[in-house]
Amino acid sequence: xxxxGIDTANTPLSVALVRDGVLxxxxxxxxxxxxxxxxxxxxxxxxxxxxxxxxxxxxIAVSEGPGSYTGxxxxxxxxxxxxxxxxxxxxxxxxxxxxxxxxxxxxxxxxPLVDARRRHVYSAIYKSDGSGLQQVKEDGHYAIxxxxxxIKEIGQPVLFVGADISLYREEIESALGELASxxxxxxxxxxxxxxxxxxxxxxxxxxxxxxxxxxRRVAEAEANWLAQQKKGTQS
Amino acid sequence: xxxxxxxxxxxxxxxxxxxxxxxxxHEIVSxxxxxxxxxxxxxxGVVPEIASRHHVEQITLVLEEALREAQLEPADLDAVAVxxxxxxxxxxxIGINAAKAFAFxxxxxxxxxxxxxxxxxxxxxxxxxxxxxLALIVSxxxxxxxxxxxxxxxxxxxxxxxxxxxxxxxKVARVLGLPYPGGPHIDRLALESGSAIEFPxxxxxxxxxxxxxxxxxxxxxxxxxxxxxxxxxxxxxxVAAGFQESVIDVLTTKTLKAAREYKVKQVIAAxxxxxxxxxxxxxxxxxxxxxxxxxxxxxxxxxxxxxxxxAAGSSMFEAGVRGNMEMNGRPGxxxxxxx
Ligand SMILES: [Zn+2]
Numbered sequence: 001x002x003x004x005g006i007d008t009a010n011t012p013l014s015v016a017l018v019r020d021g022v023l024x025x026x027x028x029x030x031x032x033x034x035x036x037x038x039x040x041x042x043x044x045x046x047x048x049x050x051x052x053x054x055x056x057x058x059x060i061a062v063s064e065g066p067g068s069y070t071g072x073x074x075x076x077x078x079x080x081x082x083x084x085x086x087x088x089x090x091x092x093x094x095x096x097x098x099x100x101x102x103x104x105x106x107x108x109x110x111x112p113l114v115d116a117r118r119r120h121v122y123s124a125i126y127k128s129d130g131s132g133l134q135q136v137k138e139d140g141h142y143a144i145x146x147x148x149x150x151i152k153e154i155g156q157p158v159l160f161v162g163a164d165i166s167l168y169r170e171e172i173e174s175a176l177g178e179l180a181s182x183x184x185x186x187x188x189x190x191x192x193x194x195x196x197x198x199x200x201x202x203x204x205x206x207x208x209x210x211x212x213x214x215x216r217r218v219a220e221a222e223a224n225w226l227a228q229q230k231k232g233t234q235s
Numbered sequence: 236x237x238x239x240x241x242x243x244x245x246x247x248x249x250x251x252x253x254x255x256x257x258x259x260x261h262e263i264v265s266x267x268x269x270x271x272x273x274x275x276x277x278x279x280g281v282v283p284e285i286a287s288r289h290h291v292e293q294i295t296l297v298l299e300e301a302l303r304e305a306q307l308e309p310a311d312l313d314a315v316a317v318x319x320x321x322x323x324x325x326x327x328x329i330g331i332n333a334a335k336a337f338a339f340x341x342x343x344x345x346x347x348x349x350x351x352x353x354x355x356x357x358x359x360x361x362x363x364x365x366x367x368x369l370a371l372i373v374s375x376x377x378x379x380x381x382x383x384x385x386x387x388x389x390x391x392x393x394x395x396x397x398x399x400x401x402x403x404x405x406k407v408a409r410v411l412g413l414p415y416p417g418g419p420h421i422d423r424l425a426l427e428s429g430s431a432i433e434f435p436x437x438x439x440x441x442x443x444x445x446x447x448x449x450x451x452x453x454x455x456x457x458x459x460x461x462x463x464x465x466x467x468x469x470x471x472x473x474v475a476a477g478f479q480e481s482v483i484d485v486l487t488t489k490t491l492k493a494a495r496e497y498k499v500k501q502v503i504a505a506x507x508x509x510x511x512x513x514x515x516x517x518x519x520x521x522x523x524x525x526x527x528x529x530x531x532x533x534x535x536x537x538x539x540x541x542x543x544x545x546a547a548g549s550s551m552f553e554a555g556v557r558g559n560m561e562m563n564g565r566p567g568x569x570x571x572x573x574x
Contacts, residue, residue: 054342073287073291073325076291077291077336081298081337082340084298085336209296210292212292221282
């Protein structure tokens with residue numbers, strides 16, 4: 001069983017080929033690259049290096065968001081187009097779960113976090129049992145205060161993961177004190193091989209055409225429009 | 236005997252998700268468009284983020300439908316042509332990444348097409364292009380006069396210095412309280428109207444083929460403002476007719492002048508605004524009198540579609556143009572010749 005994994009949900013880019021649980025090749029970069037330009041090129045190079053053809057793929061895993069709207073769309077578009085034209089199953093995995101996967105062996109509470117600007121983050125809370133991840137708080141778009149409040153309530157040590165944690169480090173430390181710890185840099189990048197590891201345990205998407213990113217947030221124009229509609233019905 | 240060849244076209248530069256297959260550069264075998272107009276109407280215009288979200292929802296559906304309608308398999312295709320620019324960057328890159336993924340999976344070459352070249356080549360799907368040729372491209376994003384001396388050779392002789400013609404239509408429609416997209420409504424009101432308000436024409440320098448529509452738009456806004464101050468109400472018919480007369484007068488006069496100067500054998504109009512009845516009648520009458528063949532594609536090939544991208548892509552394919560996996564959306568891509 002040969003898997004292709006694609007993660008372009010945030011600034012880092014990661015693509016991997018895994019055959020029967022064994023990593024054939026992986027390319028991961030945290031340079032601020034243009035995914036639209038680089039992602040398919042990286043996939044092409046990956047196949048060349050592993051000396052496999054696109055037809056050799058049995059399944060595709062993609063990081064479905066949340067994250068950068070554009071970044072997530074690029075990965076999802078590539079993944080669903082490949083899956084559709086090759087006639088192979090597609091599995092979407094939360095980009096936050098992929099990130100938390102870096103602390104899979106920690107055996108404690110894990111908080112993956114991505115900056116969403118205006119003092120908001122895309123985040124979730126997972127619990128590791130040493131071999132798998134259990135969701136404690138669902139993926140969402142949270143005000144940083146709200147997120148830290150829920151973590152405080154748990155009252156256990158929390159490991160923060162993600163390239164953007166440096167932006168909130170002081171705030172996290174002052175809110176949680178000794179309970180907070182931070183993953184070292186090499187453990188902050190999403191790895192497509194981990195994405196595939198999770199995808200192997202999930203069901204494939206039933207309707208490939210209907211597969212879209214998990215934005216976890218409505219577009220601003222849509223939010224404004226909905227608010228206006230609501231005002232209209234109230235007055 | 237030359238073998239038949241098939242080009243798959245993909246277009247996502249604005250708010251239409253489209254895929255089409257063209258045979259031998261001029262025969263449409265399938266042409267699929269998923270429009271977002273209904274969704275975008277809520278916002279009174281195209282919201283880029285919403286457009287991009289819709290493209291992701293539609294892209295594989297339109298690709299599948301284009302192949303199904305053509306009764307072809309990916310293996311029957313010879314290349315994938317996709318709009319590389321100009322357009323909304325977030326929208327362009329959905330089509331481009333789908334095109335790259337599809338081309339990679341099926342071992343096909345990829346060709347990046349300029350959106351305007353696509354609009355011009357829509358005519359190749361109706362009758363062979365004859366050179367020199369003059370093309371007037373008028374849409375929500377463009378107002379351009381292009382001269383072609385042979386296939387793949389473009390000379391931009393005039394363009395708008397501010398608003399595109401279609402943009403002016405949408406803005407004036409908003410002033411008149413008409414729904415989006417405004418062009419067809421103004422066209423209808425203008426055709427129904429018996430009289431017209433006189434609005435200025437922006438001719439610019441005597442030797443210029445450039446356009447300007449922002450002054451005209453301001454004149455309409457000022458006109459309404461003055462009436463309101465006097466407590467009078469605006470007559471949308473008369474304003475629509477006056478606005479449209481001004482736009483059409485400038486477009487027709489400059490296109491005719493260019494056709495004479497460049498001694499062209501064929502004049503074509505393209506883009507969403509080319510579907511405008513008033514403009515069509517005016518250009519048809521002018522070129523019939525002049526004795527130069529004039530063509531406008533039917534509405535389905537005037538507005539954004541992928542058959543036109545496949546048609547232009549076919550000419551590029553024959554000329555040996557090929558892209559690669561590093562192709563990216565180019566929102567401000569200039570119109571470049573490939574011959
Ligand atoms: Zn167009």
